[in-house]
Amino acid sequence: MKAEAIIIQRPDHQSPAQRVFFGLATLVAWAFWVFLWLPLITLVAWGFGFRTTYVEMFVQSRGKGGTDLVELLLLAAVCALIVIAWSLYNRFRYGGRVRRRAFRSIQPDETAHAMGTTESAVLAMRDARISTIEFADDGALHVGEIRDR
Secondary structure, eight states, rough: OOHHHHSOOGGSOOOOOHHHHHHHHHHHHHHHHHHHHHOOOOOHHHHHHHHHHHIIIIIIISSSHHHHHHHHHHHHHHHHHHHHHHHHOOOOTTTTOSOOOOOOOOOOHHHHHHHHHHHHHHHHHHSSSSEEEETTSSSSSEEEEOOOO
16 A cells, blocks of 8 residues: 555545544654653753752752742743744834845846857756756856756
8 A cells, every 4th residue: 555545635524533533643643752752851951950940949948939930930921922022023013025136037048148058958958857067177068968858
């Protein structure tokens, strides 16, 4: 069986039960994938000192515990809101503008002149499926093989 045969190209032809089943199966697969990454995530978190923060705040009770955590989460939320506000400001200010210049269309005669060949050769290369251009030792371009298949 080909791989294309088992891929559903038109999910609107599925029954609602099939869509729910395949959605749950996808969710379980992604959850398992994340589960496989947990040791690496733990190692990175440990490297950044999150475990030390937890031990200092909750296990040894040196801080105010939950109050410190709430303050930290509020600061993170404020930082996130600032970044979101800044990105929305930039989107409204610059969002609809096209700031790139349009490219000038290069005609076949200009290409032929630059390559040192004829315009018919340039048109044949443009329309062919496979074109080969060879460089001489002096850097000049030479049209090689032109094939339609």
